[in-house]
Amino acid sequence: MEIGMVFVVGAGTMGNGIAQVCAQKGISIVLNDISQDALDKAVKNINWSVSKFVDKGRLSESVETIMGRIQTSTGLDEARNADLVIEAVFEDLKVKQEIVKKLDEVVGDKTILASNTSAIPITEIASASTRSENFIGLHFFNPVPMMAAVEVIRGITTTDEAFQYGADFVRYIGKEPILVNRDIAGFILNRINMLSNMEAYRLVEQGVATPEDIDKGMRLAFGRKMGPFETADLVGLDVQLMAYSSTYEEEKDPRFYPPTILRRKVLAGHFGRKTGRGWYEYDENGNRKD
Numbered sequence: 001m002e003i004g005m006v007f008v009v010g011a012g013t014m015g016n017g018i019a020q021v022c023a024q025k026g027i028s029i030v031l032n033d034i035s036q037d038a039l040d041k042a043v044k045n046i047n048w049s050v051s052k053f054v055d056k057g058r059l060s061e062s063v064e065t066i067m068g069r070i071q072t073s074t075g076l077d078e079a080r081n082a083d084l085v086i087e088a089v090f091e092d093l094k095v096k097q098e099i100v101k102k103l104d105e106v107v108g109d110k111t112i113l114a115s116n117t118s119a120i121p122i123t124e125i126a127s128a129s130t131r132s133e134n135f136i137g138l139h140f141f142n143p144v145p146m147m148a149a150v151e152v153i154r155g156i157t158t159t160d161e162a163f164q165y166g167a168d169f170v171r172y173i174g175k176e177p178i179l180v181n182r183d184i185a186g187f188i189l190n191r192i193n194m195l196s197n198m199e200a201y202r203l204v205e206q207g208v209a210t211p212e213d214i215d216k217g218m219r220l221a222f223g224r225k226m227g228p229f230e231t232a233d234l235v236g237l238d239v240q241l242m243a244y245s246s247t248y249e250e251e252k253d254p255r256f257y258p259p260t261i262l263r264r265k266v267l268a269g270h271f272g273r274k275t276g277r278g279w280y281e282y283d284e285n286g287n288r289k290d
């Protein structure tokens, strides 16, 4: 596989990580954002992260060589020369579709278009494009430089070639593709995680166990780095509720109906670390109180 340039739209948490892993594999990157401030921060963050990998001896090239592959832009024009465009902006269908429409006017016929959406069906985003056959989902996990799995999602109009391209690209950047053969809400890994998290919340709701004990058990028995409640406080209970509710709306399957305890906590503003309280309590420095 030969990849000349990848154009990444959105220079937030995920866009930064995607740009970094591509640059580390020798791919030229144009990182795009509507905010110059976000682009400036992105370059600093990526530089810091690449330096850490170089210091630990995990990369053979210099920071300057890797960073030299990353250009930034507030416009979409350079997407013209891209082999692959990866959209990683806010989780908002309208914003994503607007970008797809604009990209349609710029990119070449062979360019593969991808979205890093966490939950929006790929077909829905692709429907804004006149070349939806070239559209795939590439769902990276956070933090991108550390996480080896990437879900490759086939929309209803995606061709075999585009789907294969996604899997080959993921291997090319040193990660493992997890193939999602049908465009289903929550894809695979989040879908499984969602159900297991909701079961954990229900067990707390029913007074069967405490969050502390469930987290400890999941770490010790299943080798997880963090239990479901610790993770939820980091991700944000509000963010989780949105993802679970949208999956329920899409599927109308009672298994995905968010547990009352989660809905109440969000109503009370107990979002997790960012509000100082979620399943656990935190001090002003974000450290657990107990």
Ligand SMILES: NC(=O)c1ccc[n+]([C@@H]2O[C@H](COP(=O)([O-])OP(=O)(O)OC[C@H]3O[C@@H](n4cnc5c(N)ncnc54)[C@H](O)[C@@H]3O)[C@@H](O)[C@H]2O)c1
Residues within 6 Å of the ligand: 009, 010, 011, 012, 013, 014, 015, 032, 033, 034, 035, 038, 088, 089, 090, 091, 092, 095, 099, 116, 117, 118, 119, 139, 140, 141, 142
């Ligand atoms: N954060 C995660 O853990 C995670 C994991 C997997 C997937 N995702 C998905 O990845 C996507 C991005 O998430 P994130 O956490 O990086 O978001 P973020 O909020 O960190 O960054 C989003 C960036 O998009 C930019 N943006 C907004 N509108 C734009 C436009 N029209 N053109 C160009 N840039 C624009 C913003 O300025 C911002 O810098 C979302 O779809 C999210 O659901 C997130």
